[in-house]
Amino acid sequence: MSTGQGGPTDLPDLRLAGFATACWLAALAVVYGSVSRGVALIVGGVTVAVGLVVGMSIISRARRRPPGGADGRWSYGDPPGGADGRWSGRAWWRRTRRFGWIAVALAIGVVCGSAAATAQVAVRDARALAGLVDTHAAVTVDLVVRDDPRQIRSAVAGPALWLVATRLVVVRPADAGSRQPATAPDQGNDAAKGAAATGRFGIGVRLLVLGTSGGWAGLLPGQQIRVDGRLMPPRGGDLTAAVLSTDAEPVPHGRPSLAQRAAGALRAGLQRACAELADEPGGLLPGLVVGDTSRLDPGVEEDFRATGLTHLVAVSGSNVAIIVGFVLLLVRWCRAGPGLAAAACTVALVGFVILARPSPSVVRAGLMGAIALLALATGRQRAALPALATTVAVLVMIDPQLAVDAGFALSVLATGGLLLLAPRWREALVARGVPQGVADALVIPAAAQFACTPVVAGLSGTVSLVAVPANLLAVPAIAPATVCGVAAAVLSVVWPAGAEFVAWAGHWPAWWLVLVARHGAATPAGALPWPDGAAGALSLAALSVAVLLLARHGLTRRLLAVVAVGAVIGALPVRLVAPGWPPAGWVVAVCAVGQGDVVVLPAGPRTAVVVDAGPDPAAADRCLRRLRIRSVSLLVVSHFHADHVAGVAGVLRHRQVGAVATTGWPEPSAGRDAVRLAAARAGVAVGAVPAGWTYRYGPVELVVLGPVEPFVGTRSDPNNNSLMLLATVRGVRVMLTGDAEHESQRALLERFGPAGLRADVLKVAHHGSALQEVAFLDAVDPAVAVVPVGVGNRYGHPDPGVLTRLAAGGARVLRTDLDGDLAVIRRDGQLAVSTRSLDATDGSPGR
Structure with a gap:
């Protein structure tokens, strides 16, 4: 773009981008607010837009009307170089007019986004x-x-x-x-x-x-x-x-509709083709192709989240780009022209939308892919950015819900990163002698990850250090796995055996992705903490923009590189030597897994005894990852309610487990069968243990105190037949009570007396419910009482009276719903407590 006599400028036309951004942010504000907020934004936007247009019109008319003089020129003051003042005046007006129209576009975007969202909020709040x-x-x-x-x-x-x-x-x-x-x-x-x-x-x-x-x-x-x-x-x-x-x-x-039925048939065919494959790659392949994660292993899902690969199992513009790119290669191999290539890619795009199911997220991904088609058909890469802005604005006005959708934000930012950052970075690498293919492989994942990092940090509260390397390692496998998966889905309708063979071929690149994610998630200090929420996302976005601006100059780019390398070199040893969690000297940890129990007793380097598994496999797995536990010498299941056994698969995932000890009470049978099935798949022995059974491993010693007899006809027989354990870890006595209620606690007190039940730490039974035997609590007389309980659970746990009683007895009472993960520490013969607050706890209901 030329400025006439003033010389060139590289400022892009930001009107459409400003309009789309303002539309998006205004819709976001209204969805999180009310109709009154929407009306206020509409009125304010209209007022600002009209004022700007009127102001620029007045200035334009005044500019054409000279205040005096015979030559008819408007005097703008003395120019920096020259006597007639023409250049400086025209340049000033062009800049004013340009930024004025950008401001008008922003105001109109506020009006459009607010109006669309206000209409929907009015329906929501009817x-x-x-x-x-x-x-x-x-x-x-x-x-x-x-x-x-x-x-x-x-x-x-x-x-x-x-x-x-x-x-x-x-x-x-x-x-x-x-x-x-x-x-x-x-x-x-x-x-x-x-x-x-x-x-x-x-x-x-x-x-x-x-x-x-x-x-x-x-x-x-x-x-x-x-x-x-x-x-x-x-x-x-x-x-x-x-x-x-x-x-x-x-x-x-x-x-x-016919399209939905066709999509259902193709997706079901793909699942059948993957049914005989190994669980991890077989469950991943449908997710890579069409976002179907119904069979995705929770451990793989967690690894993908930790390494910044989650976008691979969500239908996005990258899926569309792979399929369209593959079709484009075939068409060009046949020497077709640009028009035919665009037509073939359009057919592939529509077919993929049907395969992935024409839901709002898939249609959104299809539109993002259509942006690339526009650039292909017109031969103008610069047309892609206005198309992206137009697409964003139209989608937000049609469905204001997208304004609060993290997936939408990630998709838009990734596409924007590929359009704005990747070409410049590729040109810079090629200019320094890097082959173009290698440059593309490097800059595409780096640009997409860089653009998405602020949103990811706002959601997770961390900045991943392994995301870019993991995405680079994943690049060679994504396209083969996706293409094989699509081919398997299409073949499943006409040739099931051929579909199974193609799916088998596709599971090898999927297996590579599983390995990349697994080892990336296991990398020490692979993620650095960052403030979560909107504040964290906006602060990192501002920092990212500042880095991009500073990196445009050679000297500041070198300074930034030195600072970044120095920060990493300085921070990593601290993170590796003193990671912060688990704290040094811990003797028992209770994890925040929602409405359920996971208690961990350290039995050696990266080894533990685990009591109960909580309500969710992913939450149990995350708990042990945070504690850096790689092997479990013994898993104890106190009883078979879901909030204690549903997470067993997460404890067994990728860990060596010595054995599983359970209560002898067989109910509920569904929980008992789930434990046996999970243990059988992992090749781990399962056995019931009676009162008096003991176990020793490293510094951990366990004694089963109860139930002293089978309880039948109580309010909850499974709860009262929970295993009640006394653990000793480095001289600290820990009472673990499962969900035992009045009857079981009273029987234990009668059998052992107060002296036999004394403990330093008490895991309060049944999430702190009111069903506690007061004399039992007094007999244990703990210095620390921990309550595993879910945030906002529907049972009213924990009971305030129970907490008051424990505190009045001198115990320090902590709750996982308020304090997050809890760890009791022994230092210099004294007990201390360390907590690790979580961004969110699982809220799965227990019993």
Whole structure:
């Protein structure tokens, strides 16, 4: 771009980018706010836009009207070099006009984003539904499924839990099917009463379903269903108007669209083709191809998250680019022209959207891929950036929910990084003698990761040091795995045997990705802490922009490189020698895994005895990773409720486990069978242990104190038949009580007396419930009492009276829901407590 007499400038046209950014941020502010905030932003945006346009118009007219003189020139003051003043005046006006229109675009973006989001928020907060939500009313609803149902809790000692995103079509009071319509709850608003009189609400809002019926598993997006349930308030922060909790079977009405049925058939065929493969690569391959993570091993998922590879198992523009790129190579090999190449790529793009399922996230990824097609068809790479900005603005105005979607942010930033950063970095490397193919392999993952890092840091509270190397190592395997997976899905419809062979070929690159993620996650000090939330993301984004600006100059670029290398060299030894967690001298740790127990006793270097496994395999695995435990000499299962056994697979994952000791009480049978099955898969022996059984490994000594006899007919026989253990670690006595209640605690007190139960540390039974024997607590008389409990659990745990009693006895009481991970330390003969707060704890319900 030329400035006429002023010379060239490299400033890009930022109007569309500014419009899209303002639209996005305004929608974000309104979704997190209310209708009144949206109205205020609309009025403010219109006022600013009109003021700017009027101001620039006045200046433009004044510029053409000279204040006096015969020559008709407008005097702008003395120019820096020259006497007539023409150059400086024109340059000033061009700059003013340019930045003025950018400001107008920003104001219009605020208006558009606010208007779109305000309309949706008004629907979300509709008073007609608010009365039913506030009173947790029982209703019958007609819904349209918006995305694939996701299983968020496995069926261990209880029903599976499904999470389903839906659109609400009609809601009726639960008995509205009878002859007399039910009356809506009297909330004092006429809208709710008028709707209740007809027995129907025609609303069309977003509703999230939490269902335990297996009937949710087979539903497809676009399918209409009817189900009974109870309305609950949403968590907030998005456009969800209500949560429907239901145990009922959904009743489908009609059939999904042809595209959805075709997608379902292809996805099911891909899963069948991968069924005989090893669990880890076989579960990963459908995730790489179409984002289907239903069989993805939780350990692989956690490793991908730790190494910055999570984007590979979410349908994004990179999936589209791989498929379109493969088709483009074939077409060019056939010597086709640009028009035919673009047409073939368009067909491949549409086919991939159907295969991956035309849900909002897939359509979004398809549009991001279409940006590359635009650049291909026009032959202008610079056309891609305005296309990206236009796409972002249109998508946000169509669906303001995307403004709060982290996946959308990552997709946009990754695409922007590839468009803005990758070409410059590639040219710089090629200019320094790096082959172009090698340069592309280096800069593509680096640019995408650099652009996404602020959002990832805001979500996780860490900055990964292994993300870029891991992505570089993953590059050679991504395209072969994706192409083989797509081919297997297509072949599964016409040639199942051929699909299985192609899937087998694709599982080898998938296995390489599993290895990269596993070793990357195990790298010591692989992630550095960073503030989480919006503040952390914005601060890192500002730092990233500053680094890019400074790196444009040779001297500052060298200084930045020296500072970065010095920081890494200085920080890594500290992180390796004194990592902070677990603390030195720890004798017992209790992990924050939600509403469940995971207690860890150190038995040697990177070795431990683990008591219970919590409600979730991923949470149990993360707990042991944080403690750097690589082998488990003994896993003790106190009883078979889900909040103690559902995470057993996470303890066994990639660790050498000596044996599993369990209670002799066989109920609930689903939990018992799950433990046996997980242990059998890992080749670990399982056996029940009686009262009086002892175990010693390294500094850990365990004695099974109870149950002293089988308890039958109590409020909860599985709880009262929990194993009750007395552990001694380096002279510190730790009482581990499972979920034992009054009967079991009283029997233990009668058998051993107060002197036999004295302990330094007490793991309070049953998440601190009120079902404690006061005399038992007094007999243990701990210096430290720890309560494993989930945040906001629905059982009211822990009981305030129990906590008060323990504190009055001199115990320091800590809770995992408030304090995070807990570790008791022995130093110089004294006990101390160290905590590690977590960004979020798992909230899986226990029993």
